[in-house]
Amino acid sequence: MNILEIKHLCKNFGNHSVIRGLDLSVPEHSVFGFVGQNGAGKTTTMKMILGLLKPDSGDIVVHGEKVSYGERKSNVSIGYLPDVPEFYGYMNPMEYLKLCGEIAGISNSKIKNRSEELISLVGLEKVNRRISGFSRGMKQRLGIAQALFNEPSLLICDEPTSALDPIGRKEILDILSAIKGKTTVIFSTHILSDVERICDHVALLHDGKLALCGTLSDIKKKHRHNGFVIEFAKADDAESFMDCEELKSPEITAKKDKNTITIKVLDIKKDGQFLIALLAKKKITPIKFEIMEPTLENLFMEAIQ
Amino acid sequence: MRNYFIFLKKEIIESIRTYKLLIMLIVFFVFGMMSPLTAKLLPEIFSSFTTEGITISITNPTAIDSWTQFFKNISQMGLIVMVILFHGILATELSKGTLINMLTKGLSRSTVILSKFTSMAIVWTLSYMLAFIVCLGYTVYLFPGDQTSNLLFSVFCLWLFGMFLLSVLLFASTLIKNNYGPLLITGGVVAVLTACNMASTIQKYNPSSLASKNVALLTRAVKPSNLFYAVLTSVICILIMVGSSITIFRKKQL
Numbered sequence: 143m144n145i146l147e148i149k150h151l152c153k154n155f156g157n158h159s160v161i162r163g164l165d166l167s168v169p170e171h172s173v174f175g176f177v178g179q180n181g182a183g184k185t186t187t188m189k190m191i192l193g194l195l196k197p198d199s200g201d202i203v204v205h206g207e208k209v210s211y212g213e214r215k216s217n218v219s220i221g222y223l224p225d226v227p228e229f230y231g232y233m234n235p236m237e238y239l240k241l242c243g244e245i246a247g248i249s250n251s252k253i254k255n256r257s258e259e260l261i262s263l264v265g266l267e268k269v270n271r272r273i274s275g276f277s278r279g280m281k282q283r284l285g286i287a288q289a290l291f292n293e294p295s296l297l298i299c300d301e302p303t304s305a306l307d308p309i310g311r312k313e314i315l316d317i318l319s320a321i322k323g324k325t326t327v328i329f330s331t332h333i334l335s336d337v338e339r340i341c342d343h344v345a346l347l348h349d350g351k352l353a354l355c356g357t358l359s360d361i362k363k364k365h366r367h368n369g370f371v372i373e374f375a376k377a378d379d380a381e382s383f384m385d386c387e388e389l390k391s392p393e394i395t396a397k398k399d400k401n402t403i404t405i406k407v408l409d410i411k412k413d414g415q416f417l418i419a420l421l422a423k424k425k426i427t428p429i430k431f432e433i434m435e436p437t438l439e440n441l442f443m444e445a446i447q
Numbered sequence: 448m449r450n451y452f453i454f455l456k457k458e459i460i461e462s463i464r465t466y467k468l469l470i471m472l473i474v475f476f477v478f479g480m481m482s483p484l485t486a487k488l489l490p491e492i493f494s495s496f497t498t499e500g501i502t503i504s505i506t507n508p509t510a511i512d513s514w515t516q517f518f519k520n521i522s523q524m525g526l527i528v529m530v531i532l533f534h535g536i537l538a539t540e541l542s543k544g545t546l547i548n549m550l551t552k553g554l555s556r557s558t559v560i561l562s563k564f565t566s567m568a569i570v571w572t573l574s575y576m577l578a579f580i581v582c583l584g585y586t587v588y589l590f591p592g593d594q595t596s597n598l599l600f601s602v603f604c605l606w607l608f609g610m611f612l613l614s615v616l617l618f619a620s621t622l623i624k625n626n627y628g629p630l631l632i633t634g635g636v637v638a639v640l641t642a643c644n645m646a647s648t649i650q651k652y653n654p655s656s657l658a659s660k661n662v663a664l665l666t667r668a669v670k671p672s673n674l675f676y677a678v679l680t681s682v683i684c685i686l687i688m689v690g691s692s693i694t695i696f697r698k699k700q701l
Contacts, residue, residue: 192551194701222551228543230457232464244453245552288548 145170145296145326146191151200152350153186160186162350164200168343170295173322175337175358176330177442178347184330185225187347188298192222204296218246221294221325225301227285231274235266235284238273239291246292260287264317279310286317290325297321299329303336315340334438344438346445353445365436365444369406370417373430377401388420404434450558454549458566467532468570474528475521475574479581482516487589510593511665513586514601518661521578522605526658529574529609530616533567534630537620537696547701557693560617564689567613575606600671601664604678608657611681612637614688621695654681 146168153161160183168174178184189195191202196211203209205219229238236257243253261267264283269276273284282302289297299318303311318327319340331337337344337358344361346354354361374380377400383389384398394413395406407413410433421428462468486508537559540546546559579602586593612633619632640655650656656677663669 189701194547194550196700217551217553220551222547224544224547226544227548228545229548230461230545232461241453241457242548242552245450245549245554247449247553288552292552 143170144168145205146328147201147203148187148191149201149203151187151190151202152198153183153190153195154198160350161190161197164347164351166345166352166355168296168326168328170326171323172326172343173319173341174326174328175341175344176328176347177332177334177337177344178330179332182347183350184347185300188222188300188328188330191298192217192220218292219295221289221292221297223282223285223289223297223299223302225304227281227288229273229276229281229284229288232272234270234272235261235287236270238284239287242288242291248292256291256293260290263287263290263320265313279306282306282310282314283317286314290321294325297325297327299327301330301332303331303333311336334442338438346442348446354441361441362436365441367406367434367436368408368410368413369404369434370414371402371404371430371432371434372417372421372428373402374426375401375429379426379428383421383424383426386420386424388416406434450554451562454554454558455562455565458562459569462566462570468573470532471529471570471574472577475525475578476581478517478520478525479578480585482520482582483513483585483589485516486512508590510586510590510595511662513582513590514595514598514665515662517578517582518601518605518658521575522608522658522661525575525578526609526612529571530612530630530633533570533613533616534620534633535626536563536567537617538624538626538629541624541701542626550701556697556699560621560689560693560696564613564617564692567617568610571609571613572606575609595665596667597664597671601661604657604664604674605661607678607681608654611654611657611685614685614692618688618692618695621692621699652676652680654684657681 144167146166148164148166151161151164151166152159164183164187176184176187186195190197191204191209193209193211201208230241233241239257239260240253243256248256258267264287266280266283266287269280273281276284286299286302289299297318302314302318306314315336318329321327322340329341342357344354344356344358345352356364372383374383380398380401380403384396384403389396389405393408397404405417407417414433418431421431459468489512490508549559550556615636616629616633619629623629623632637655640653643649643653644655644659651673654677656674660669660674664671664674
């Protein structure tokens with residue numbers, strides 16, 4: 143079942159159109175990577191899902207319920223982490239979470255349990271000072287805690303990892319993948335390695351439309367080129383392998399770059415055997431021999447062009 | 448309704464912890480105390496300046512002088528301090544984005560407006576009451592036996608004018624997203640109302656009469672019934688301002 147469905151969504155700011163007919167569906171219990179350049183319209187789309195911005199046309203359905211601008215009904219099942227989460231600086235984290243719980247209409251005893259649970263999930267249990275002294279990373283963690291407070295079935299995170307240090311980033315990603323079982327996560331980013339790390343579905347927003355959408359493995363499979371990357375210890379080895387007469391058939395294209403040769407073939411199985419045999423015949427031992435995997439970066443560059 | 452009280456509590460904690468309430472209380476306490484003292488001491492200060500050959504004759508100060516100082520201080524400096532302290536009550540939350548978290552948790556926008564207005568009203572009322580009680584105490588102590596008429600009504604009028612300003616401030620905050628817009632608009636409204644006071648036909652309905660006729664009420668130069676329409680217009684204006692703040696804020700794209 144799809145937890146979120148977007149149909150023909152359009153949004154203009156003045157005469158600048160940001161979203162032009164976006165169609166998107168997010169299956170339940172997935173970690174959905176929403177990728178796009180700066181200014182592609184990721185935040186705008188998310189705000190429309192939350193009913194904070196008014197779409198010019200199109201439908202957004204969350205949990206089978208249509209989102210209407212300014213209404214709060216659909217928000218009950220959504221948790222939102224803004225790109226730069228800001229809190230009331232004069233409160234401490236526990237007080238802030240209590241306020242969140244009260245606003246969401248959760249009973250007092252449950253608020254206490256839930257606050258403690260979340261505060262340890264995000265690793266802020268030893269922090270008892272006011273939020274005004276928090277670093278960006280700490281605010282990001284508290285942001286996740288508040289977004290998860292009402293046990294949302296859909297968690298929307300707007301660039302949760304940008305501007306964090308590598309350790310903070312890893313921890314945020316770990317938290318997101320830890321809650322995967324209970325909650326569907328949509329997170330926008332322009333850091334592709336984050337997507338590869340935790341997402342199972344991915345969509346690329348470009349020019350106000352989806353340029354690419356599907357499961358990560360499907361996309362990769364679809365765009366895989368048959369080929370091998372062979373890396374040699376010495377440039378001489380690469381040179382002499384490159385010069386082999388056997389490689390000069392029309393089925394095979396080889397490209398050399400320093401110690402590495404990239405070879406595109408028609409049949410992975412047959413030609414792979416052939417290459418290994420050739421290496422053995424020439425008595426060259428490569429230090430790496432692998433099937434070429436498309437990187438997300440290449441895929442996206444391809445999709446955008 | 449539940450969320451109204453929760454958010455009101457948050458607003459009040461905010462005014463305590465960001466020292467807004469404290470500043471208001473101190474400023475108004477000082478005004479309450481200074482007014483009778485200045486009234487009492489001013490003639491003595493003047494007489495200490497007199498050199499030979501010049502005689503400044505000053506009539507003995509009365510309770511009216513004390514209240515003149517009080518209404519002058521509060522209606523000018525007091526209200527200015529209040530407006531400056533509260534000018535960012537909505538704009539700061541919108542520009543920082545702190546309100547987004549609350550709204551996405553299911554807090555309704557009209558609740559935000561109503562609880563913010565209530566919290567401002569509470570702070571204003573408390574500070575103003577403090578100033579009044581302190582001033583009353585000192586006045587009775589320094590000028591025993593002096594009579595004043597319509598004191599409570601006169602004090603009420605200035606309070607209502609303060610409420611009117613707060614509603615204008617709130618309304619301006621929903622119109623303009625930046626910090627200074629609300630200040631400018633509120634200042635502009637006061638300037639226009641004061642200018643309107645020149646025309647006697649408008650004066651009758653003008654909310655700013657509530658802040659300018661206070662002493663006249665005490666000396667019975669103005670009857671309370673003369674201000675009936677000004678009170679009525681102010682109450683109607685407050686209701687309209689708060690109502691339209693809610694309507695505008697509900698339609699605002701955040």
